[in-house]
Amino acid sequence: MMSSLNRMNTRIIPFSFSYHEPTSLEEALSLLSKLGADGKILAGGTDLIVKMKARQAEPRHIINIKKIKELRYITVDGDKIRIGALATWRDLEKSSHIISRIPSLLDAASVMGGVQIRNMATIAGNICNASPAADSAPPFLVHGARVKAMSENGARFVPIDSFFIAPGKTALMPEEMVVEIEIPLPPHSSSSAFLKLARTSMDLAKVSAAAYLKVDGGTIEEARVALGAVAPKPIRAPSVEKELIGKPATEETFKNASKHVVKDISPIDDIRSTASYRKKTSPYLVTDALLTALSRIGGEKR
Amino acid sequence: MIIKFRLDGRDVSVEVEPNELLLNVLRDKLGVKAPKYSCGIGECGACTVLLDGEPVLSCLTLAVDANGREVTTASGIKGEEAEMLMKAFAEEGAVQCGFCTPGMFVMSYALLHEKKRPTEEEIREYLRGNLCRCTGYVNIVRGIEKVVEMGGKK
Numbered sequence: 001m002m003s004s005l006n007r008m009n010t011r012i013i014p015f016s017f018s019y020h021e022p023t024s025l026e027e028a029l030s031l032l033s034k035l036g037a038d039g040k041i042l043a044g045g046t047d048l049i050v051k052m053k054a055r056q057a058e059p060r061h062i063i064n065i066k067k068i069k070e071l072r073y074i075t076v077d078g079d080k081i082r083i084g085a086l087a088t089w090r091d092l093e094k095s096s097h098i099i100s101r102i103p104s105l106l107d108a109a110s111v112m113g114g115v116q117i118r119n120m121a122t123i124a125g126n127i128c129n130a131s132p133a134a135d136s137a138p139p140f141l142v143h144g145a146r147v148k149a150m151s152e153n154g155a156r157f158v159p160i161d162s163f164f165i166a167p168g169k170t171a172l173m174p175e176e177m178v179v180e181i182e183i184p185l186p187p188h189s190s191s192s193a194f195l196k197l198a199r200t201s202m203d204l205a206k207v208s209a210a211a212y213l214k215v216d217g218g219t220i221e222e223a224r225v226a227l228g229a230v231a232p233k234p235i236r237a238p239s240v241e242k243e244l245i246g247k248p249a250t251e252e253t254f255k256n257a258s259k260h261v262v263k264d265i266s267p268i269d270d271i272r273s274t275a276s277y278r279k280k281t282s283p284y285l286v287t288d289a290l291l292t293a294l295s296r297i298g299g300e301k302r
Numbered sequence: 303m304i305i306k307f308r309l310d311g312r313d314v315s316v317e318v319e320p321n322e323l324l325l326n327v328l329r330d331k332l333g334v335k336a337p338k339y340s341c342g343i344g345e346c347g348a349c350t351v352l353l354d355g356e357p358v359l360s361c362l363t364l365a366v367d368a369n370g371r372e373v374t375t376a377s378g379i380k381g382e383e384a385e386m387l388m389k390a391f392a393e394e395g396a397v398q399c400g401f402c403t404p405g406m407f408v409m410s411y412a413l414l415h416e417k418k419r420p421t422e423e424e425i426r427e428y429l430r431g432n433l434c435r436c437t438g439y440v441n442i443v444r445g446i447e448k449v450v451e452m453g454g455k456k
Contacts, residue, residue, distance in 0.1 A: 114431015
């Protein structure tokens, strides 16, 4: 990792490409269908341009979608929140009246990069980049988000659980693009939280965890736990979830359930951390995320 | 292709290739040297400019993306508040080697436009995407606080 950083020329993009700037979704989809795997969607650019400088991505065609203004929105629609493909992380922070229903996503926004990155980077881009450490992934996983993918042939919904395939790889077909992320509005007496361990809050996660809880009369009715940076893709932790449901919502329950997280994760050593550190810290981070989520139920959301 | 945009209050037009970055075009083709090339991967904030008033990183922005828009660098930030910031930076020793300063200055200005009276915590949070290799953060924060104390934005 270090050596590849040293070899990269970060001053320029060291190859040529054709540039397209569609002004409508139809135009973008028609370009994608024509170009297939040769075409790459550019939105915020904070991941893609870095990869292009390092020649980790060498698309022959760049399709800049930023002129498709109608893709920039965050709205409530019936029983779901819809996040358009061009909504940025700062848009998310500014929509806090809506997103306060999804507190773990606001947690992620508050630790995602600096102001400049949050102005540029889109939330959809964060999942399309498919980093195992993507900050938005654990919140989307615990909230059961769906990704709306479109091609010229129409739209389909991909549950977030099956969206991530491998590092940098998603379930999107070459001719498809993400147009929206949909999150069901969570019921009352539920809440969520996201925490990450990183060198500084701006940095990529060594380990991240999100928890979602629905509690009724002190008993855990629903529980979902997800982690980042501890597997080839962001993952759910079914072994933990199983130990939570039907139990009293107490610190003791959380601590006991969190121990089981080691069955769900398969961390590696890399530039940011070691497998051993990740294994040791994951249970504590999960417990803390559960406690934070619980503390938000019924009271102040965040 | 030829792109046209507003740069520090004047209209410019320049021929660029799609793979050229805004930072390089500003520095090498348009002679605006305020934004600095440092990390090139969006970690340090030295290349920060305002694009339609919002701080962005010019090292990760394609030049073609500036077409039809308004780009403001540290050189283009003028007026009473900019003067106050410059004076406070000088008095508090916020400028050491000076390389991060244009980015810090653009961010400080943007912050004071967003929030009239930011707290120290809010200042540090807003500047967290800007690195100072002289580690002169305390003096930079003090510089901004000084402007806040003097009444900041009029």
